[in-house]
Amino acid sequence: MEFETVIYEVDNKIATITLNRPDNLNAFNAQMALDLKEVTDAAYEDSTIRCVILTGAGRGFSAGADLNEPIDTSSGPDAVEKGLLEGYKPIFMNIINMPKPVISAVNGPAAGIGFAFAMACDLTVMSEEAYLLSVFSNIGLVPDGGANWLLTKTVGYKLAYQMAIEAEKIPASRCLELGLANKVVPSEDLLTETKAWATKLAQRSPQALSQTKKIMRMADDSSYEEIFSVEAKIQNRLIGSPDNMEAVMAFFQKRPPKFQD
Structure with missing residues (x-):
């Protein structure tokens, strides 16, 4: 399977999904949302796949939404709501409901809706230089992609609210302390360590x-x-x-x- 903005590879019962717009720090445009929906559909439905890895090409996991792409207002005044519900929610639900573990391998920044995708996965491995960032309040917006629910469930209301409204980088070491990450590894070992973990999980029932x-x-x-x-x-x-x-x-x-x- 070949896609414009996503790389999909299956090897030894493990599917690796790589967000592939490295020149834009894997920022999400409409095409990436379409591609990610299709590959998560494929991983969901393939019973031979035992574990899924979600990562990003280049220097980062994802910078969030591509602010250079204009909002399509052709669907009316509720275009943003419709885009989130119809374009993004099905992808998140694929990850949440997928009958196999999904591991986010976070390299560099995971910001905005990229932050939500990293947290939606069942398990998270971060490189030492990686960080999470709920950037929304910096531009007068609220977290989306279910990030309000995901963050509150993980760290509790007070800390989640602080993180959301201050919009500061949460370094990998702090993510590990808070339970936002399961493992932190050197950058050069991120995919190797994540695939080794996925391989162990793939051997289980x-x-x-x-x-x-x-x-x-x-x-x-x-x-x-x-x-x-x-x-x-x-x-x-x-x-x-x-x-x-x-x-x-x-x-x-x-x-x-x-x-x-």
Whole structure:
């Protein structure tokens, strides 16, 4: 699959999606949104893919929206709202609902809606020089891409609000402290380390990874009692499944399990 603004590669059950407008710090234009929707559709639907990596080409992950691209007002006074709901929301929902882990590998800045994409992923690896930036208040806007929800859920209201309204860079080391990043690595090792982690995850039970993600994503908006019941229902379905039987046999035979797609 070839695209104008995104590179899509699949190797050893791992899909790597690279935002590819390096001369513009991978700023989002309309074409990139279309391309990213198509590749996330492909990764979502391909059951042979066990893990997905989202990263950016060149010096940064993404500078956010391309401010040099004029807003298409042909759809009326609600053009921005329509663009976010119809152009971007489906991509975010693909990442949130994808039945496999999605890892953001953040090199350099992840700003604006790029900040939201980095946070929407299930796991995040950042280079030592990388940073997150909710830049919106600097230009009189509010965070979008679901960033208000994502940031508040991760760091809590007071800190999230401070970060949003002050719009200061959040360096990788601070992101690690706050739980906005899982790992921080040297820049030259970013993709190598991320792919090594993805490879380890790809060797684990696909149903365990997908169903755990499903439950934990639900937990944000559910009570303890509701999640307990969901766990019980899913566990009942997974006990005795091929993945479960293979893992148990491998444990007793003292060998790595081999899970089927």
